[in-house]
Amino acid sequence: MTTATGALAGSLAVVALTAGTAGAHVTVTPDTTSAGAYAVLTFSVGHGCEGSPTTKLAIQMPESIPVVTPTINPNWTVEKVDEQLAEPVTDAHGNEITERTAQVVYTAKTPLADGFRDTVALSVQLPDAAGDTLAFPVVQTCEQGRTGWTETAAEGQDPEELASPAPVLTITEATGDGGHGGSSSDADTDADTDATDESGAADDADATSDDDGGNGLAIGGLVAGLGGLALGGLALARSGKKA
Template sequence: MKRSAAATTVAAAALVLLGATGASAHVTVTPDTTEAGSYAVLTVSVPHGCGDSATTAVAIAIPESIPAVTPTVNPGWEISTVLETLDPPVDDGHGGRFTERVAQVVYTAESPLPADHRDAMELSVRLPDTPGETLAFPVVQTCEEGEAPWVQLAADGQDPDELEYPASVVTLTAAADDASVTADAEPEAGTAEGEPVAGAPATGDDGATAGPPAVVPWVALALGAAGLALGGLALARTRRTS
């Protein structure tokens, strides 16, 4: 009887865990960087179909503040774009102007993606220049039967996890100040300021190299190992001839 009760408890816990995992398996858009003004690669992950139905198309809406998108070729999918006119045109950062932008990128499956398989698409974009700006990426997943509209946005104060079909949201961050980081960096451990780093060639007052550079430790180790191997080979030959 105790064994039966324990098995029931474990099974119930497993069902709860599976339910939580299934609920969190959304179509997501994830950037490799969130730094404002930087170029980023957006990964659009499609973890499953619409219930038991295979995926036939994935349409990604692009925020208005992103004027240009470069989709990555994905084997097994055809790519198309939906354009909209920009009025007024937008500076492209290279002396030209964008007169239209990509409002949506659509990946259409050459053969339906099975419901229990996953895939991912990548888009290259230049992020807007404003730290703190929030970008929403609604995605509509079309299947052989029905669709999953991942387009819902949380209201102020609402928990996004409460949404059935949440859209991915990205908040831009400030770029790191590389100059200040370099200026504040401390000297390497074991060296004083102005003292040459171990392994670097010494130089005279005129800047000329005073001697050959030290051998990089792993190169010296490799040369030593080669010497041992040659020594062993010579010893083996000596034994065979004696």
């Protein structure tokens, strides 16, 4: 990690250097928007700066997300730029945090040619603030020029009117699963299913045992009946000889 100095301020200043019109935007796609959940945010870039290959993506993080875990992409190197917090905060696990990741910078090992798409991803915990919209300004640097995807819509403004909109997401109501995988209701359902399976297996075993017992009794009765007939026949034969 490195400490933020003039790098962060320099990147923010690029807002005024936004290149002209571009055919597509840098976008963010979260795997969940549930309040308080752990989410993977996937940022996509599909064009250069007016035809020039992309060499770097600098993603600004909102202050409400102090901890960021970047995903390794073999086509890029990645660096986290940290800054000291004015006041320490406590994370969901009770750990005290004294600094936050203000920016994540991906640098292309080989410039990404215009017209080709790639993605980078960040793992974060979303703030517990349903209804809030988070912006992630991105500065795209190219071999020639750079574009600041940093504009956010003012209240009542149509985002489609922005020339270089920042990637944004809106937090939704919490689902209760914390974003760590299957929900507790799914787990309960699985547990109930397992219990039912085990109960069913036990019932099958009991039924099999009862069937075996019934078959045994039937066979025993048949053997006893045959034995009785044999003895009866022997007695009848003896009585005939005496007569």
